[in-house]
Amino acid sequence: MPKCTGVLQVLLTLVLLAGVSAAQQPAGGTLRQIIPGHYVYSAGTFNSGIIATSEGVVVVDALGSEAVARAKRQAIAATIGQPVRVLVSSTHHNQYSKGNLLYAGALKIGHENYRTDLLGLMQRETIPAEEQLARLPTVTFRDRMTLHLGGKEIRILHLGRAHTRGDSIVFVPQDRIVYLSELLFVNQFLFINDGYGLDWLKALDAVEALDADIFIAGHGPIPADPRQTRQDLRRFRQMLADVRDAVQREIARGATEDQAVASVRWSQYEKLQGYEAQRETAVRRLYRQLTGTLP
Ligand SMILES: [Zn+2]
Numbered sequence: 001m002p003k004c005t006g007v008l009q010v011l012l013t014l015v016l017l018a019g020v021s022a023a024q025q026p027a028g029g030t031l032r033q034i035i036p037g038h039y040v041y042s043a044g045t046f047n048s049g050i051i052a053t054s055e056g057v058v059v060v061d062a063l064g065s066e067a068v069a070r071a072k073r074q075a076i077a078a079t080i081g082q083p084v085r086v087l088v089s090s091t092h093h094n095q096y097s098k099g100n101l102l103y104a105g106a107l108k109i110g111h112e113n114y115r116t117d118l119l120g121l122m123q124r125e126t127i128p129a130e131e132q133l134a135r136l137p138t139v140t141f142r143d144r145m146t147l148h149l150g151g152k153e154i155r156i157l158h159l160g161r162a163h164t165r166g167d168s169i170v171f172v173p174q175d176r177i178v179y180l181s182e183l184l185f186v187n188q189f190l191f192i193n194d195g196y197g198l199d200w201l202k203a204l205d206a207v208e209a210l211d212a213d214i215f216i217a218g219h220g221p222i223p224a225d226p227r228q229t230r231q232d233l234r235r236f237r238q239m240l241a242d243v244r245d246a247v248q249r250e251i252a253r254g255a256t257e258d259q260a261v262a263s264v265r266w267s268q269y270e271k272l273q274g275y276e277a278q279r280e281t282a283v284r285r286l287y288r289q290l291t292g293t294l295p
Pocket residue numbers: 091093163182191
């Protein structure tokens with residue numbers, strides 16, 4: 001097994017160096033304090049938020065494997081030294097939910113659509129029933145819920161459909177910080193296979209209106225000065241607006257969906273990770289939503 005892991009590590013490194021696969025999530029990562037009591041664990045370009053209180057830790061997104069979840073739990077134990085009490089899960093996608101298995105002792109919270117869509121995903125992938133149960137949230141909510149832990153008010157909010165139809169964000173008003181999971185991509189093109197671009201824009205406007213200074217992305221680097229994350233949020237919103245506007249122009253001139261796919265390019269974003277893989281999907285999802293044919 002160790003020999004095998006070593007070979008995989010080398011292969012993974014080669015793949016990452018070649019820039020081929022953005023989807024690979026390394027098993028190891030780094031834990032960084034953003035402000036006192038708030039941390040981000042990053043495995044490659046994937047981020048998980050961590051809120052430390054005197055009564056225990058809240059984790060936002062478990063990430064994509066038991067291995068990464070275990071490494072993260074070890075880093076939390078070594079650096080923060082408080083038990084993990086709550087896991088809040090935002091997206092059901094495997095890269096954020098496979099690690100849920102490592103949270104058997106925690107309260108697991110997700111939006112009701114998160115639970116439905118994670119269950120559907122696991123059934124399609126014929127995951128064993130026992131593993132399905134272990135990954136599902138034990139508590140669901142519809143619009144919002146609030147945790148009171150160690151003197152902190154921790155708000156879990158669903159801002160409508162965005163990256164999926166079951167996203168959550170986690171806002172700590174007294175520390176003016178909000179964890180956005182996959183609502184925010186930094187230095188990457190948006191991933192919108194299950195996303196709703198028009199609602200996503202509204203959700204980002206609601207995020208911008210929060211009394212917050214720090215916006216933690218689910219994907220990409222966190223700047224040295226965490227207050228610069230507001231610029232990341234604005235840049236990403238602009239990208240989504242540019243995506244929408246280009247597709248809207250095609251619809252206005254009478255293009256079919258396939259014609260829009262053939263002609264829409266966003267040259268300003270073509271160098272971003274994920275652009276080639278997601279360009280067509282972005283056109284199709286926006287086209288369908290703008291023409292009222294997306295369920
Ligand atoms: Zn996702």
